[in-house]
Amino acid sequence: MGVPTVYRQSLARRIVSSVNPVALPVYAWLALIVLLPNALLIGASILKTANGFMVFEPSLVNYVRLWKSAGFWTLLGRTLWLSFLACALGALIAYPLAFYVGRVVRRHKGLLVVLIILPLWISLLMRVFAWRMILGQSGILNTFLVSSGLLDAPSAAFLYTPTSVLLVFAYIAIPFVFIAVVGAFEKIPQALLEASEDSGATALQTFRHVIWPLTRRSLAIGFALAFLVTVGDYVTPSMIGGIDGTTIGMVIASQFGMSNNWPYGSALAVVLILSVAVILGIVFALCPSRGILLGDEGVKTARAPEGRTERLGRLLGGCGFTATVLFLYAPLAIIILFSFGSSTLQAFPIPSLTLRWYGELAGNAALIAAAQRSLLVALLVVLVSSVIGTAFALILHYGRVAGSRACEIALALPLATPGIVLGVVMVLGTELFSIPSGIAKTVIGQSSFVMPVTLMLVLARLRRLDPSLMEASQDLGATRLQSFLHVLLPMIRGAIIGGALLGLTLSADEVMVTLFLTGSSPTLPIWVFNQMRFGFTPSVNAVFTLLAAVCLLAVLLSSWIAGRRKAAV
Amino acid sequence: MSIRSADSVLSLETIDKTYDGASKPALDRVSFSVAPGEFFSILGPSGSGKTTILRIIAGFETPDRGRVVMGGTMVNDTPPFRRDVRTVFQSYALFPHLTVRDNVAYPLRMQGEAKGPRRAKAEAALALVEMSPYAERLPHQLSGGQRQRVALARAVVSRPKILLLDEPLGALDLRLRQQMQHTLVQLQKELGIAFVYVTHDQGEALSMSNRVAVMRDGRIAQLATPREIYFEPRSEFVSQFVGRSNLVPIRFEPAGSDFVAVIEGTRLPAITSDRPGPARMALRFESVRISPRNGVAGPSSALPGIVEDILFLGTNCEVAVRCGELSLIGSIPAERDTTLAVGQPVHVDFDLTSTQVFRD
Numbered sequence: 001m002g003v004p005t006v007y008r009q010s011l012a013r014r015i016v017s018s019v020n021p022v023a024l025p026v027y028a029w030l031a032l033i034v035l036l037p038n039a040l041l042i043g044a045s046i047l048k049t050a051n052g053f054m055v056f057e058p059s060l061v062n063y064v065r066l067w068k069s070a071g072f073w074t075l076l077g078r079t080l081w082l083s084f085l086a087c088a089l090g091a092l093i094a095y096p097l098a099f100y101v102g103r104v105v106r107r108h109k110g111l112l113v114v115l116i117i118l119p120l121w122i123s124l125l126m127r128v129f130a131w132r133m134i135l136g137q138s139g140i141l142n143t144f145l146v147s148s149g150l151l152d153a154p155s156a157a158f159l160y161t162p163t164s165v166l167l168v169f170a171y172i173a174i175p176f177v178f179i180a181v182v183g184a185f186e187k188i189p190q191a192l193l194e195a196s197e198d199s200g201a202t203a204l205q206t207f208r209h210v211i212w213p214l215t216r217r218s219l220a221i222g223f224a225l226a227f228l229v230t231v232g233d234y235v236t237p238s239m240i241g242g243i244d245g246t247t248i249g250m251v252i253a254s255q256f257g258m259s260n261n262w263p264y265g266s267a268l269a270v271v272l273i274l275s276v277a278v279i280l281g282i283v284f285a286l287c288p289s290r291g292i293l294l295g296d297e298g299v300k301t302a303r304a305p306e307g308r309t310e311r312l313g314r315l316l317g318g319c320g321f322t323a324t325v326l327f328l329y330a331p332l333a334i335i336i337l338f339s340f341g342s343s344t345l346q347a348f349p350i351p352s353l354t355l356r357w358y359g360e361l362a363g364n365a366a367l368i369a370a371a372q373r374s375l376l377v378a379l380l381v382v383l384v385s386s387v388i389g390t391a392f393a394l395i396l397h398y399g400r401v402a403g404s405r406a407c408e409i410a411l412a413l414p415l416a417t418p419g420i421v422l423g424v425v426m427v428l429g430t431e432l433f434s435i436p437s438g439i440a441k442t443v444i445g446q447s448s449f450v451m452p453v454t455l456m457l458v459l460a461r462l463r464r465l466d467p468s469l470m471e472a473s474q475d476l477g478a479t480r481l482q483s484f485l486h487v488l489l490p491m492i493r494g495a496i497i498g499g500a501l502l503g504l505t506l507s508a509d510e511v512m513v514t515l516f517l518t519g520s521s522p523t524l525p526i527w528v529f530n531q532m533r534f535g536f537t538p539s540v541n542a543v544f545t546l547l548a549a550v551c552l553l554a555v556l557l558s559s560w561i562a563g564r565r566k567a568a569v
Numbered sequence: 570m571s572i573r574s575a576d577s578v579l580s581l582e583t584i585d586k587t588y589d590g591a592s593k594p595a596l597d598r599v600s601f602s603v604a605p606g607e608f609f610s611i612l613g614p615s616g617s618g619k620t621t622i623l624r625i626i627a628g629f630e631t632p633d634r635g636r637v638v639m640g641g642t643m644v645n646d647t648p649p650f651r652r653d654v655r656t657v658f659q660s661y662a663l664f665p666h667l668t669v670r671d672n673v674a675y676p677l678r679m680q681g682e683a684k685g686p687r688r689a690k691a692e693a694a695l696a697l698v699e700m701s702p703y704a705e706r707l708p709h710q711l712s713g714g715q716r717q718r719v720a721l722a723r724a725v726v727s728r729p730k731i732l733l734l735d736e737p738l739g740a741l742d743l744r745l746r747q748q749m750q751h752t753l754v755q756l757q758k759e760l761g762i763a764f765v766y767v768t769h770d771q772g773e774a775l776s777m778s779n780r781v782a783v784m785r786d787g788r789i790a791q792l793a794t795p796r797e798i799y800f801e802p803r804s805e806f807v808s809q810f811v812g813r814s815n816l817v818p819i820r821f822e823p824a825g826s827d828f829v830a831v832i833e834g835t836r837l838p839a840i841t842s843d844r845p846g847p848a849r850m851a852l853r854f855e856s857v858r859i860s861p862r863n864g865v866a867g868p869s870s871a872l873p874g875i876v877e878d879i880l881f882l883g884t885n886c887e888v889a890v891r892c893g894e895l896s897l898i899g900s901i902p903a904e905r906d907t908t909l910a911v912g913q914p915v916h917v918d919f920d921l922t923s924t925q926v927f928r929d
């Protein structure tokens with residue numbers, strides 16, 4: 001075997017010499033935060049438990065158990081079907097909406113876009129909680145129906161059903177689909193539509209043969225985003241789904257909690273991931289994208305003056321938009337309203353306004369502690385993510401790293417992992433290194449998906465820069481460090497700050513992953529979640545209102561910075 | 570060539586157009602007719618309203634006043650997809666997700682033609698512009714000139730009566746542009762389609778067209794054959810815009826019963842007028858003749874001058890000569906050993922056969 005040995009040696013040496021030492025930290029993060037935990041998940045799924053401990057005896061017993069369990073198939077089917085239907089519903093609403101905002105609206109377009117996607121930055125808990133207040137037995141819907149005489153007694157049929165989960169999932173899906181599609185609509189050059197019309201196509205034909213092929217891929221992306229988020233969401237079903245609304249995420253969570261059967265939970269997670277991949281694969285195959293918009297297809301010109309049909313369409317679009325905005329904001333508005341209401345009952349009319357609940361917050365030591373912890377975690381996560389994300393972006397962009405594109409995608413994997421799966425993956429990963437539950441574990445877990453956000457924002461910025469800037473600076477006598485400080489940093493500062501603010505809101509609102517990691521020292525959303533499980537206090541409304549205010553402030557700040565940067569360049 | 574709107578494929582009658590929010594009209598009483606199979610060019614500086622005319626003909630804009638007539642019927646309210654007009658967009662506007670063949674077949678598909686004939690016609694149109702080998706490609710896999718030709722094939726595939734072209738060669742380099750000019754003229758003759766061709770390149774307009782409309786600030790400054798436009802521009806604007814010329818201030822002074830033009834103290838008996846006073850004369854570069862002085866006295870109507878500058882342009886040289894207050898540019902054939910040098914004293918005289926005089 002002389003020849004192969006020599007060959008192997010040289011291959012090994014080649015691999016070693018081809019590894020750019022600059023890229024080592026990137027590979028280290030990739031291995032420790034992304035690949036190893038995922039490998040552990042697969043590894044754990046082929047183990048067994050005995051007496052609450054994992055036994056190192058590889059077998060497929062968990063999968064066999066799943067295969068034979070009728071309950072599991074029902075559960076998987078329901079989970080996927082609920083998410084799929086909800087996202088399809090969301091797409092059905094968001095796609096025409098994006099068309100309206102992207103192509104029909106002429107004024108205040110930016111504002112309308114922000115209006116639709118803003119709920120993405122509102123805590124998921126708050127949104128779900130709001131729906132619970134609307135749909136519950138003593139909720140607003142029942143109160144209204146009873147008082148208006150449509151129902152004799154409050155109905156329990158609205159809450160704790162798969163339909164309520166469907167409704168809330170669709171509610172969650174709309175902004176995701178919208179944000180993905182509206183850009184695609186905006187990017188279609190007007191000249192293409194005119195060329196189609198010029199070729200004798202009616203409006204419907206133009207839609208079918210030009211607009212749809214050019215936007216379907218974005219629709220698929222938006223659908224996938226929403227699908228990943230909802231399929232990995234075990235909080236919403238557990239809060240409003242009831243028995244019939246149980247999803248696989250809840251079962252996985254319980255395997256890592258009460259039931260304490262990690263291998264079984266891991267197998268569930270693996271199957272979930274695989275099914276999601278298959279479904280999204282099919283969705284993407286059904287929405288192929290072909291050709292490349294070159295950007296020279298012509299500038300957009302003002303639309304031709306409109307006839308009756310156009311005006312009618314515009315009117316319909318306006319109505320649809322308003323209805324959607326009401327649908328998106330009404331639940332949030334209700335929470336904010338009740339946070340100032342004096343009654344402990346969540347019903348209209350509100351007897352009188354008060355700041356009592358806010359006052360109560362100030363006196364709640366556990367809450368203050370949770371808020372402080374949340375702040376600390378968020379700051380640490382943002383610090384870690386900003387420094388590492390920026391460094392990695394620079395390494396990937398300037399370091400001539402082999403396979404940098406693949407690296408980037410792999411680093412962003414946690415962002416595309418359904419919440420429940422990422423949660424258990426991070427549990428496994430941190431457990432291996434015996435990191436105790438609490439702040440350290442939470443920071444690591446959250447950084448896994450906040451860091452890629454900064455990384456991608458900074459990378460996108462770097463790619464748009466003139467590549468010869470750094471060379472010009474060095475040519476003018478600046479050292480690498482000087483060039484970085486005086487040329488590069490000022491130009492990517494906006495992206496870093498934007499990433500940091502985004503990370504702040506992501507960290508402050510996160511529940512799915514964090515719930516697994518905090519142990520006995522909860523962050524604010526986790527604390528609220530626990531409170532809600534034990535019963536309702538109106539202070540929760542006040543907490544949500546404050547949290548939403550802080551997050552919106554961060555979003556506004558970051559978009560203001562982005563806007564200023566755009567104006568400056 | 571006079572065309573009555575009866576036997577024209579297209580006529581615009583006193584079209585006015587002001588865009589929403591604009592203070593100045595984009596078009597102001599624009600009228601013209603296009604004969605079947607005519608190559609009609611619209612020439613003018615940026616912002617003069619050329620594109621607006623095309624968009625009104627295509628139906629993407631509606632005029633505020635006036636009528637657009639095609640084949641005897643008014644089409645003001647006909648939507649674009651029901652007009653027998655095709656546009657070649659300045660930006661090509663090829664559908665990025667369709668192959669070259671599908672792009673070309675698109676208009677036929679919209680008319681509901683069966684697949685077989687559709688394909689055959691698309692192939693024929695592609696052959697016309699020599700793009701058959703590229704039928705399976707997507708637009709981003711083509712060069713600029715090739716995309717241009719595909720756009721052309723798509724526009725002519727359903728044999729419209731009128732083809733609108735908005736600076737279709739603007740994005741091409743010089744060589745390709747000249748090649749495409751020949752292709753266009755040939756295509757137009759072969760198909761017998763009336764072309765309405767927009768450009769701001771006077772060379773292009775003059776070389777290809779049957780008639781040219783020169784636009785200025787939304788109005789037609791002159792509408793005539795290329796020769797008339799070139800040799801008999803009706804205004805300073807047209808003479809400046811079409812071709813390269815000197816605009817020379819002159820005075821008419823009494824000479825017998827008439828008044829004769831004087832430049833810098835030199836009389837030009839060939840140019841007379843019935844009124845005294847100042848005026849301007851447009852002198853094409855090629856009508857300015859320059860000869861070395863060499864101590865010889867020039868013709869009586871020649872101006873003495875000094876060569877200031879020589880630009881070598883390949884086939885010819887542009888020579889700037891200072892004659893007192895005046896700076897004149899003349900174009901002379903380039904020779905291997907040019908006899909002129911900077912600083913050399915020369916005689917300048919003029920070929921006055923095609924000179925236009927403008928008064929205020």
Ligand SMILES: Nc1ncnc2c1ncn2[C@@H]1O[C@H](COP(=O)(O)OP(=O)(O)OP(=O)(O)O)[C@@H](O)[C@H]1O
Pocket residue numbers: 301302588589590591594595613614615616617618619620621622769
């Ligand atoms: N959509 C619009 N809204 C307002 N004004 C417009 C619009 N389109 C064109 N204009 C104005 O109308 C006038 C004529 O424009 P047009 O596009 O017809 O010029 P053009 O001759 O084609 O110029 P170019 O050679 O630069 O293409 C210009 O003053 C322009 O600013």
Ligand SMILES: [Mg+2]
Pocket residue numbers: 619620621735
């Ligand atoms: Mg134009």
